[in-house]
Amino acid sequence: MHHPIAVFDAGIGSYAIVAEIHKQLPDQDILYFADRASFPYGNKGQDELLEVMQRTLRFLESYAPSAIVVASNAPSIMVLDSIRKYSATPLFGVYPPVNEALTISRSGKVGIMGVRSLIESAPLQRFVTQHASRPHDVALINASPMVELVEDGTFLFEVEKTQEAVHAFIDNILHQYPDIDTLTLSSTHLPWLRSFFEAACPSCRFLDSAESVIAGLGSGVRGTGRIQGLVTESEAHDVETLRRMLKQFGVEIPLEVVEL
Structure with missing residues (x-):
């Protein structure tokens, strides 16, 4: 090569x-x-x-x-x-497209979905503070269970099971953060689930952090x-x-x- x-x-x-x-x-x-x-x-x-x-x-x-x-x-x-x-x-x-998420959000409330170590890390909190004009409007959401659905192939080989899991996951997010309308797919695994996320919440916007x-x-x-x-x-x-x-x-x- x-x-x-x-x-x-x-x-x-x-x-x-x-x-x-x-x-x-x-x-x-x-x-x-x-x-x-x-x-x-x-x-x-x-x-x-x-x-x-x-x-x-x-x-x-x-x-x-x-x-x-x-x-x-x-x-x-x-x-x-x-x-x-x-x-x-x-x-x-x-990196999570935080500024873009806040710009397009109708409610001004957004979420970063990522793996547990990222979501719980001080570097991510600093990143949000540095890149978001309103850090308090950015929820940090552990999406490690969703990443597992991709890496073990469940999303390809067990579609109904995947959709049920994604629905439950999104419902839980909206229960905790009812005003969120924009979420970042801040793991390169998560864009593979984009259609499942959109089916679970058609009114939400999902942004790919890799673009x-x-x-x-x-x-x-x-x-x-x-x-x-x-x-x-x-x-x-x-x-x-x-x-x-x-x-x-x-x-x-x-x-x-x-x-x-």
């Missing part, structure tokens, strides 16, 4: 970003790394996340990437600034347009399940099992 853009997350979540990069930069080589052995990032504290990120960067830099996309909100907010000093490669993260990443990558580096998949696996999250999920989307790319 010729100076690929490397995109990684703890599972299938980041493939949506891979697909969008491929659409916008068709000649760009892309390295898609699904670190399923580290799933979920959402249960890891800041120190553990920092260790995982350092290890991952060392591994990906062996492929001489032109850029690395940390395709997960939790490490982007919690440790990305800290890990930049360990990498000479340009690093990009994904701004693509613009920041510029024109890329001309290559062959190849996408190479690298996967770590665990007993609970194996490569075959990932392959089945990708196939369900009509995606067939080479997946190489690796160990970090």
